[in-house]
Amino acid sequence: MKQKEFGDFQTPDELAREVVELVSQTLHSPDIVVEPTCGKGSFLGASHDKWGDHSKYFGFEINDTYLDFCTKRFLGIDIITLEKQDFFSFDWDLFFKEFLSKKILIIGNPPWVTNSTQGVIGGKNLPVKSNFQGHKGFDAKTGKANFDIAEWIIIKLMESVAGFKGYLAFLCKTATARKVLIHFWKKGANIGQSKLYLIDAKKFFNVSVDACLFLVEFSGDRRDKSALVYSSMKHDKKMLYRFGMQKGQLISNLDDYEKYKYLDGFSSYTWRSGIKHDASKVMELYREKGRFINGFGETVDIENTFVYPLLKSSDIGNNRLIPRKYVIVTQQFVGEDTNYISELAPKTWNYLRKYSSELARRKSSIYKNRPQYSMFGVGRYSFSKWKVAVSGLYKNTLFVVVPPFDGKPTMVDDTCYFIPCGSEQEARYWAKVLNSDDNQRFLKSLIFFDSKRPVTVDILKRINMAELSRRHGEFELARNYLELAGSIEGRQPSLVFEQREKYRKNRT
């Protein structure tokens, strides 16, 4: 059996015992303990050690070797039932039906794998017929949606025991637990108390993900849609924060949000994302001994006209503001005809032609039926000389002033967000107030840093920049900036823009 396809990370007995100990403080003696993908049975073992004859135990597993292992491990203990089952074809509703009046504990560690990984490895360990989160018949298989198999498994189990008594206690990614909760909160389902206890996944499973023990009561009478997050499962654990839904919005720290929600509004500036081209080897260059070199290590002899300094997410996130790279920017706005490059900069045109098949091969549909050598995320705003930028990928929300370099506006890549500014003074002002303690805490109350891209435009555009400046003085100055914010994008025509206009006029 392939470890990747089956998301196979066996839980060390020591960790399973810790989980059972913690669960027993909430659910004193379950009647039924179920481990749906039991592997070597660490949770069955730890539960049996804890509750002995008070409970009945069921373990299911797809892998024969693990099942044999469990059969030997629990030999002679007839209150432990083991069965070979494929989670996805097993009738869980029917199985739980006979335990309606019992106290149930569903415990374990579901497979750690996403459907897209399955797609990549050609795995078939997926549910067949379903309409999960609107992805019909598992678009999963076609790679249209990316989600954790664990998410599907937990939701399936929770739906099978809706209205029953008991708890689910699963090890999973914190993002998975959150998505499960959002699913039920959005549906208005009656789930009970939910808690996440952070675990060290590197130590126990040698994987670098934010993971937790997710403990959730099947049913409850709770109006608030919130969950508590604890620092660990240990005695000295601390409650770190509560997250949840408020007025249909997901909030990562409800208590901080309450304190800083005066900053929740909208911004007069439009937050933009940086340049996207999906061809870094061709479009990104670095300088060596005065020459441009591309990602293939070749010297690139082209005009300077379309080459701009570039800062990437790692530069912005680490406040490293001297560009080490350059990018060829072929357009002034999305969809612009690129043919004029041939006349304005023939060497650049020849260079692009040389790599035309490379550029035409770009997979994303955004390049289909577009002028050749098209880019994305480009607009007049990209050419503003001063910007305030933040990385979308980092576990911080550091706003940095991006100055021009060598007399040209500096571009940022598509993993960063920025606002274009009309002057250095304006950029420095906004960087200062955006980095202020209250704004940082407000943002942190909205951001889930375990996400792949924690900082999003949807979050940034909620910052009420007017209110922020009111609280930080210099409001008059800020008001000026805010009034002009919408027009900044047109205030700084770039050199290429002017040249292009001239070229157009000459042609007509």
Ligand SMILES: C[S@@+](CC[C@H](N)C(=O)[O-])C[C@H]1O[C@@H](n2cnc3c(N)ncnc32)[C@H](O)[C@@H]1O
């Ligand atoms: C993360 S491991 C955890 C195993 C065990 N629960 C533990 O905690 O040690 C996931 C387990 O799910 C099993 N598994 C994967 N796909 C399955 C499926 N479709 N049906 C049943 N079990 C499956 C794997 O063989 C593996 O033992």
